[in-house]
Amino acid sequence: MDGQATASHWLSELAACLAGEDPSRAAELFGDDCYWRDFVALTWNIATCEGRPAIAAMLAECGGRTAATALTLDGEVRTTGSGIEFWFTFETAAGHGRGHARLRNGRGWTVLTTLRELKGFEEKRGETRPLGTVHGAIRNRRTWADQRAEDARLGLDRQPYVLIVGGGQGGLGLAARLKQIGVPALVVDRHPRAGDAWRNRYRSLCLHDPVWFDHMPYLPFPDHWPVFTPKDKMGDWLEAYAAIMELDLWTGTACRSAAYDEATAEWTVTVERDGAVTTLRPKHLVLATGMAGKPEMPRLPGQDMFRGVQHHSSAHPGGAGYAGRRCVIIGANNSAHDIAADLWEHGASVTMIQRSPTLVVRSETVQRLGWALYSEAAVKAGIDVDTADLIVASTPFAVLPELLKPVVERMKQEDAAFYDGLRAVGFQLTFGEDETGLGLMYPRRGSGYYIDVGASELIASRQIALRSGVGVASLTEDAVLLDDGTRLPADLVVYATGYGSMTGWAADLISQEVADRVGPCWGMGSGTARDPGPWVGELRNMWKPTAQPGLWFHGGNLAQSRHYSRYLAIQFKARYEGLATPVYGMPQAQA
Amino acid sequence: MDGQATASHWLSELAACLAGEDPSRAAELFGDDCYWRDFVALTWNIATCEGRPAIAAMLAECGGRTAATALTLDGEVRTTGSGIEFWFTFETAAGHGRGHARLRNGRGWTVLTTLRELKGFEEKRGETRPLGTVHGAIRNRRTWADQRAEDARLGLDRQPYVLIVGGGQGGLGLAARLKQIGVPALVVDRHPRAGDAWRNRYRSLCLHDPVWFDHMPYLPFPDHWPVFTPKDKMGDWLEAYAAIMELDLWTGTACRSAAYDEATAEWTVTVERDGAVTTLRPKHLVLATGMAGKPEMPRLPGQDMFRGVQHHSSAHPGGAGYAGRRCVIIGANNSAHDIAADLWEHGASVTMIQRSPTLVVRSETVQRLGWALYSEAAVKAGIDVDTADLIVASTPFAVLPELLKPVVERMKQEDAAFYDGLRAVGFQLTFGEDETGLGLMYPRRGSGYYIDVGASELIASRQIALRSGVGVASLTEDAVLLDDGTRLPADLVVYATGYGSMTGWAADLISQEVADRVGPCWGMGSGTARDPGPWVGELRNMWKPTAQPGLWFHGGNLAQSRHYSRYLAIQFKARYEGLATPVYGMPQAQA
8 A cells, every 4th residue: 555545544444443433443553652642632631642552541531522533634645764644634523623643564653633723613814804894884883992992891890711920922822812712811911011021131132942933823923033033122022912913911910819719610819900909700820920930049158148249040130230240150051151141241250150061052053953844944845833833743752852862963963073162161061861952851841951152152262261060158248159169259149040840830829739739830751850750741731731720831932832822722712612621631639 | 939938039039129239129029009117127217108119218228227137037928818928037237126028919018127126235034034143252242122222313313314204004114114125214203102193083994905905014914814904903003013123213203394405415304203393314205194195175154153063084083972963074985985974873963965976886896806916815826915016016007997997897787786776865976087997096086986885875775864966155153055055954064075185295394396396196197187187107206206306205005005115115225325226207397
């Protein structure tokens, strides 16, 4: 059989199995090594089933109740070194799905199923876009401005169904999706203006990911947009985005507390808006306050007597005013490097203290080797962002190591001189415990790396001083003391010591008990240092139901925010419309 | 010869002729009936040469000096009922061009040549987009925010090369193009916020043109954008557009006077910004204050004693508060209809006074028959907005009547019942003096029509009263007196009496003498009532040099603003870079 026939046959067998004709057949369709990743289509969850028994169990429980049917090959079957791969469409009782499969020796290796839109609630766009006016004569016509004025009463006269805390790219992109499918959602953000979370960062900050990776839902960046968006430009974009997408956003609004009432299945959320306290009662609460979580500040003896300036990296305003001053950066990841370089550019004398090895990748290299799907070449090849996102999603996390190791190996070879230069000054390098590089460092711990845009050269050339493999013992009035006895005179100490889990926001806002029950966000349980097991195969607690009813976490880089917000929005829409949403693999309470 | 060979042969003959081998050959390449329309490529003007002698003369003068060469067939040759048509590319000494030609019996019928980009000053987009940051370590790095802060000093520390008066879609779209090609341009607008020119209009206003026709440069409306943009949404879009495109815009700034100094080739423009008077000294002054020009208010006996409310349609705030009130609308074009319907929707008692026949077309019909190039179907067929604009441009104005008459005929047949209903209540209809409909009514006079979105049915059903074929004699304390002796009691009189030529802005701002010298804007000299001859074949004084050095007019609907701003911007860029821009067919002073 040729690829096309193999794929069609396999899909029809799978369809029969989903129709419940003989659930045990499901197992036969898959090889020994197999994965089924589902985005809300079958599981109403974001979950990967690994191995034949897990897949068979999932299909037995979910296949019938979601009524997955009409599996149809979509486009050409592609032959790869190890087998074939192809796209397909399908229907469930609730919606329209799109899937991808890879077969090896005629049996399933990886399957992705995604729920794209709900039936009867398809987004209005293109041919089905709204008219914008009603032609004809209508007494007491409601205009667009009338509608927007009524929207502005959301949270006052009417309660939002979803309350999103945090108006960064995550919160706003999700709100845009909810607006388009008609779910009342309110975004609250503590900053005075949309985009301020970006504007307030250190002045040299630009996105480390390239523009092709960063598009937000519905409104792509135009063709002339810079590759690496400067932070103030990003802020302005978010502000314009909120206006264009007609988002319901309360700026200058701090979220003070939230409590869930099991009886009414409703939150009571106290917010302070421009000084006035208001209570909101949403059904769902989304924390989109930054996947980085709360800043982690080390407690060191002598911090109270230090006479210079000391602050966490997240509070660092930039290097202006530090010319000739002695600056100590504690930490050696992205923020530490960016801040060190910025201080150097302003003429400061900078020392970086590296406590543990760092993954460093050159921006140019990672873009060339790692981001082929998100590039001008991909655009020219007709790979739109949505397709690229689905291609990425089609590879389960468990399969990533074998794909990433050769890329890391190539990177090490191509940039050998670069890495040698860093080693020569004592910089401690890592490429991940299993040499899988940035591709897994990021989902495992969201930190531990630096995408080099210039600081590494300053370190290699000793223009930024480096102290590596040492810890900080204490501070004095005017110095940092290292645990090897070194005394570093300092006017400024920046703690680039990272962030806690997003769950920390839940502890602050709701309760420690709820945070403990939900457990940490991010990481897949890879068994590496900052991502302890057990293995769960997907990012924990992100974009899907948690052990706390009505509590959701949203975040990540722009690409994740864009892609996952689609599936998060559809989960809310289904609940808002009262559809059955039985969650397969519901997370258990952790504590 | 097949079409491909015919086209190639014709292009090579034309190339030889452009190279000056034998200018007299040019005439042989064209049929008896022939047109060459040029957008800045050969003529540094927007001009149509009609007939063989005119074309030969233009080629003889412009071919050599622009060094047009490398004419290359681009894409497939299309066979039509009357011959073949095809696209081609070409080069001039200054830039890259794109052209279109239609041949009949192997000889040229219509040719379009457009200058797309200047060599060495191509727009940075896609692969050539800016990096957004400079990787590496740079002392005293300039950030994006630093650059924007410096931009904000334009007009204070540095003078703009181009000053654009008016921050509507025209002014902002042009400013965006100039920003992208690096010409310092400042937009001044009298309203407090960008977009207010739209927000301040009557509340029911929506664009009458559909979304596919309305895209602005660089940032297309997203897929979910409504077909007919409500005016407040349009206002918000313009405000977001100005931010996203990084335009240098002074809001709350009224332009008080402008004078040109021939010696320095510079304007002295006095503006009042938030109450403070500032002098600007641009090289070029663009009036983008609305192609509609200044409101025309009739002077009627008794206006001073009328106790009700009276205002021009442009000042009408909407029907709120007029329930049960008697409202008289003087005029029967677009604004008159929209305002009459809005008042009726608010429960007012409305009478429309039609002084002369009106062209009425149903919105649905005109969209179906008239806007095929700008539709969801066109998008699906891969016709992007730029291509659609070029296709429209490829047909010279002189050829339009023969194309439009059959469309009007079909429209009259399809909507016969609709028109009969209007005639039955005495509404006077016209389809243009030569039955060419909206397609020529708009470029000839920019008014005289109504695109029906509901008011016609109210008139046909007598829910809006109509008095037709009568003039207004005078006003009394509480009524409008018609010249047939009728007395119409009135609480509100709206003068929907149209607008003067854009040149009126020049008279106010500069001097009557300059306005007279330039002559009227708009109209092609069709010899019809509101567009007297002589025939000039292009819209007068729009987007191209005028008889007043340094004075330019920009405007029109969103589609015109988008398309022509491209060629207006390139004219400024060429001058800014000191290129030779010899204008062929320079307009003569009118007075």
